[in-house]
Amino acid sequence: MDPFWVLAAFIFGAASGKVGLPPLVGYLVAGFVLNGLGVEGGALLGKIADIGVTLLLFTIGLKLKMKSLARPEVWAGTTIHMLITVAVFGLGIWLLGIAKIPLFQNLSWQTAILIAFALSFSSTVFAVKVLENKKEMASRHAAAAIGILIMQDIIAVVFLSASTGKLPSPWAAALLVLLVLVRPLLAKFMAQCGHGELLVLFGILMTTAGYSSFEMVDLKGDLGALVFGMLLANNPKATELADRLLGFKDLLLVGFFLNIGISGAPSLLGISIALLLALAMLFKSALFFIILTRFRLRARTSMLTSLGLANYSEFGLIVGSIGMANGWMSSDWLVIIAIALSITFIGAAQLNSAAHNIYAYASEFLKHLETAKRLPEDEFIETGEAEIVIFGMGGVGTSAYNEMRRRYGNVVIGLDFSNETVEQHRKQGRNVIYGDAEDSDFWQRVDPARSRVQVVMLALSDINASIFAIQQMKHRGYQGQIVASVRYEDEIDILKQEGVDAAYSLYEEAGVGFADHVCAYTDYCKLQEADFGS
Secondary structure (H helix, E strand, O other), X not given: OOHHHHHHHHXXXXXXXXXXXXXXXXXXXXXXXXXXXXXXXXXXXXHHHHHHHHHHHHHHHHXXXXXXXXXXXXXXXXXXXXXXXXXXXXXXXXXXXXXXXOOOOOOOHHHHHHHHHHHOOOOHHHHHHHHHHOOOOOOHHHHHHHHHHHHHHHHHHHHHHHHHOOOOOOHHHHHHHHHHHHHHHHHHHHHOOOOOHHHHHHHHHHHHHHHHHHHHOOOOHHHHHHXXXXXOOOOOOHHHHHHHHHHHHHHHHHHHHHHHHXXXXXXXXXXXXXXXXXXXXXXHHHHHHHHHHHOOOOHHHHHHHHHHOOOOOOHHHHHHHHHHHOOOOOHHHHHHXXXXXXXXXXXXXXXXXXXXXXXXXXXXXXXXXXXXXXOHHHOOOOOOOOOEEEEOOOHHHHHHHHHHHHHHOXXXXXXXXXXXXXXXXXXXXXXXXXXXXXXHHHHHOOOHHHOOOOEEEEOOOOHHHHHHHHHHHHHOOOOOEEEEEEXXXXXXXXXXXXXXXXXXXHHHHHHHHHHHHHHHHOOHHHHHHHHHHO
């Protein structure tokens, strides 16, 4: 890899983070700058980008449950949204052609529909990166967004097969049956991999096996990586494997964003058309919101899902390449789609960064657009006899719950924003309910005057979520104590300024806890104390 690529990505990625944007925006800008300097990506950068996307789809599969695709808002919502988007965008592009607008005037109505179809997709890479950065992959809106994106990927595979005139091999059905049969065997292999580099190697092996096997039967290789991930999704080590692959995936995806920026030199006319297409994204996002609320999703879930999908997809570049290769459109359109894609990435990154604040500001208006029937999660939250509330029932929250219940009995209640996590804890006998600390609606459903809660423990992975929760509790008149866990030392002072009573540093206190454990279960500390006493 050219060191200049890495230097440019680092400089602009760091600068992007300094101004409050995700680093991926900086990588896009770095690609445009490299393009302006005459740097070409070449086959190597394209290969790195492809591997990054394939690995991303495998990790998505590890976290995806098939039942999420069966929900009406996913399969029906995706289909309805795509049909309306293609119809409206296609009509708009065709009318601009009739008006003799440059670059539109030579487009047939079939090509107009093709471009509209390309613009109807949202970027899986972008959405997952944003959700991961915000630590929201387990949330309800993430499940809806990922489900919609997977449905779009399936439609993309059908289109690619049709556009090339190549149908899947007759062996494709046999491959799917074989995968079902070998699934238990793969699970056994995974269990024997331990927790080190062998587990990572197993994940990479499954990714490449999925890609290659699907390519052999004339199916899209990326879909194969996704399916292989889904085969292992219910394995107890699936989450650990996804976490272990995180660093590799993020590094390789830098190449993906650089490759988009380097892909073409924009003209003034091309930039103007790309800006017009970027503005059309407002329609696409609003349509997602309307459709999702019609399926009885809350306004907040619908809005956050819509913002995560408020971008064009890298699939648009693939469609552009097919159209250009078949002589349906000029090469200018490939550059236009790349620029529009980049602009929507930048805009969506800013919107998603401020998504919770946007909803808090506009919630009263947006809730008027919900369906008339009251949703179960909007009912008043009763904490019952609980005196201790723990937000975030991950590893830290679960350990804290178990210890507090051991010490003080059944006066502990846990809350988590993942329905799946809530169900798992309930099956294990824990008193856990659904609740999102960053949901302003949630705090309106909690009445401090009717609660016996004296201590709130924030075991949240994102400091911004902890800050928001503290502010909302203070605003709602909560008078009890608040303690929080943090990953980094500098976050302690930030939370104390917000009014937290105490902050617990995970890494520092883990060592202290280990030392206490040694003293509790060995004779060393007692002997040393005796020596000091004598």
